Amino acid sequence: MQVVTGAEMQVIEKKAFAEIGISPLVVMENAGSRIVQVLKEEYGPLMGKRIHFLAGTGNNGGDGLVVARMLLTLGARIKVHLVGNQQKLSKENKTNLQILRNLGVDVQTVDAKQLGKLRFSLGLADLIIDAIFGTGFSGRLEEQLETIVSVVNEMKCPTVSIDCPTGVNATTGEVGSVAFRANLTVNLGFLKTGCVLYPGKAYAGENIVVDLGFPLRHEGHRFLLGDKHLSWLPIREPWSHKGTFGHTLVIAGSPTYAGAAYLSSHAILRGGGGMVTLAVPQGIYNRFSPDEVIVTPVSQTTAGTIGVPSLQELLALMQGKDVLAIGPGLTREPEVVQVVQELLRKWDGPAVIDADALGALDAEFLQTIPEDKRSRWILTPHPGEMARLVGRQAPDVNAHRLEVAQDFSQKWNVVVLLKGAPTIVSGLEATYINSSGNHGMATAGSGDVLTGLIAALVSQGFDPLKAAALGAYVHGRAGDVAGQKGRRGLQASDILERIQEILQ
Numbered sequence: 001m002q003v004v005t006g007a008e009m010q011v012i013e014k015k016a017f018a019e020i021g022i023s024p025l026v027v028m029e030n031a032g033s034r035i036v037q038v039l040k041e042e043y044g045p046l047m048g049k050r051i052h053f054l055a056g057t058g059n060n061g062g063d064g065l066v067v068a069r070m071l072l073t074l075g076a077r078i079k080v081h082l083v084g085n086q087q088k089l090s091k092e093n094k095t096n097l098q099i100l101r102n103l104g105v106d107v108q109t110v111d112a113k114q115l116g117k118l119r120f121s122l123g124l125a126d127l128i129i130d131a132i133f134g135t136g137f138s139g140r141l142e143e144q145l146e147t148i149v150s151v152v153n154e155m156k157c158p159t160v161s162i163d164c165p166t167g168v169n170a171t172t173g174e175v176g177s178v179a180f181r182a183n184l185t186v187n188l189g190f191l192k193t194g195c196v197l198y199p200g201k202a203y204a205g206e207n208i209v210v211d212l213g214f215p216l217r218h219e220g221h222r223f224l225l226g227d228k229h230l231s232w233l234p235i236r237e238p239w240s241h242k243g244t245f246g247h248t249l250v251i252a253g254s255p256t257y258a259g260a261a262y263l264s265s266h267a268i269l270r271g272g273g274g275m276v277t278l279a280v281p282q283g284i285y286n287r288f289s290p291d292e293v294i295v296t297p298v299s300q301t302t303a304g305t306i307g308v309p310s311l312q313e314l315l316a317l318m319q320g321k322d323v324l325a326i327g328p329g330l331t332r333e334p335e336v337v338q339v340v341q342e343l344l345r346k347w348d349g350p351a352v353i354d355a356d357a358l359g360a361l362d363a364e365f366l367q368t369i370p371e372d373k374r375s376r377w378i379l380t381p382h383p384g385e386m387a388r389l390v391g392r393q394a395p396d397v398n399a400h401r402l403e404v405a406q407d408f409s410q411k412w413n414v415v416v417l418l419k420g421a422p423t424i425v426s427g428l429e430a431t432y433i434n435s436s437g438n439h440g441m442a443t444a445g446s447g448d449v450l451t452g453l454i455a456a457l458v459s460q461g462f463d464p465l466k467a468a469a470l471g472a473y474v475h476g477r478a479g480d481v482a483g484q485k486g487r488r489g490l491q492a493s494d495i496l497e498r499i500q501e502i503l504q
Contacts, residue, residue, distance in 0.1 A: 001209065001224040003433060004190040006135035006170025012218055022214055024059065024092050030213030032066030035162060035186050038208055042184060043127055043158060047075035052125040054152065056132035057084040057093060063162050064131025065096035072103060080107045081118065083132050083148060112144035115151055122155050130180045134163035135192060140176030141167050153181050161185040164192050165203045173200030174399065184208065189216050191224060196433050197402060198421050221430040225473040232470055233503065234461065245274030246322040246459025251314060253280040255304040257329025258287050260448045263492055264328045265293045267452025270499040273459045279317055281306055307335030314343060323350050325455040327357030328448040341365055350376040350458045354451040358385045366412055375413050378454060378468045380447065382419040406431055415464045419447060423472045427465035436476025440483045445492030450475045453499060477502045
């Protein structure tokens with residue numbers, strides 16, 4: 001599903017008006033009919049239901065007024081609360097408002113000084129429709145509107161927003177103060193980024209996208225990951241063998257983080273990889289029970305990590321491997337950084353670079369790597385690691401995760417998987433926003449499982465961008481399935497054990 005920013009949607013509509021010659025009033029009629037169809041499917045039958053509208057002065061308010069008129073013909077009991085300066089009504093809004101008044105609909109201008117009256121009126125509603133701003137909002141609501149929205153949020157009945165909840169930035173998902181809490185948001189034309197990025201996603205509720213009755217052209221390459229992307233999985237031929245699905249070298253682990261090595265390496269096998277060799281410092285070798293993973297001890301530093309003593313051994317292990325996964329649990333010891341950089345300089349194949357291996361990356365080092373080699377790299381930072389890479393603070397990265405991931409991937413020609421809610425996967429060709437996952441996955445080792453899963457997909461022939469995107473989605477779906485018994489207390493090993501179910 002394609003995703004656009006609020007600003008992009010406004011440009012798309014203006015181009016349609018200019019190039020196709022379609023009238024904004026016709027677009028409102030089309031939008032209204034599709035919104036009504038959604039309301040019938042979600043909350044019908046609507047006859048006799050008390051449906052209250054909060055309508056702004058722009059065309060989002062106009063969309064709401066069209067919906068109100070159409071619901072009137074279905075026998076709904078309609079009341080419209082006008083919000084904002086009524087001297088600034090758009091032409092289309094004014095036209096539809098006059099039609100409603102001609103039909104005798106109860107239309108009242110909201111007075112922020114008489115909130116008791118508004119609270120009482122809304123308390124009688126069976127359904128409340130938010131048509132105040134849509135994609136046209138950014139910043140912080142005015143004080144009076146903050147108060148009005150707070151009153152609406154007190155109501156217990158279902159709530160629906162048209163295009164984007166009032167108070168949510170339709171591009172970034174930011175909320176300046178308060179925002180309309182919708183159970184459902186009907187996105188017109190395209191899904192809006194502000195409705196899938198937090199905190200906006202939490203206010204949008206369920207997102208439904210409806211068309212506007214005419215073709216919309218947008219050349220962007222930003223998509224929401226969903227079940228349909230599982231169709232990317234290729235058919236595994238009956239005559240396949242373990243070599244068909246690649247041999248991955250995992251370099252991971254240290255005395256404190258042996259579990260990271262275990263989780264990442266076993267996730268490759270659960271993800272369908274053919275063979276896995278796991279290189280670990282010799283001091284933790286005996287902590288791995290004999291199983292399907294080929295565990296190989298390498299020389300270690302006095303701190304018990306990989307380092308200069310293990311470099312030649314690791315270079316030898318890279319021979320004949322198809323994919324490199326490096327970083328989980330290595331620590332940030334100086335020698336680790338030195339060795340990671342040397343390994344990445346010598347490795348020519350696809351690589352998943354995670355966790356402590358990301359500490360070896362900076363602008364100076366990246367500039368020494370040929371662009372065609374970097375194009376095969378997948379970086380999987382969390383916001384703190386991304387902040388170091390781009391020279392910003394973690395909260396700032398989190399607030400602008402879409403922009404940050406896109407900019408870094410474009411600058412360095414690498415695939416970036418920025419972990420978090422939601423995870424963003426960006427490369428030169430496209431950007432993907434993940435729709436799966438839950439708060440229970442915020443647990444130690446979850447990222448290590450993701451590293452292995454992505455490496456598994458690369459080893460089966462996926463290009464780096466699609467491997468990272470599908471890996472993020474499958475990882476989240478596995479977490480959702482594992483979390484059905486309870487998300488609080490979910491463990492990374494629970495996610496690991498569910499991958500096979502999603503990839504069947």
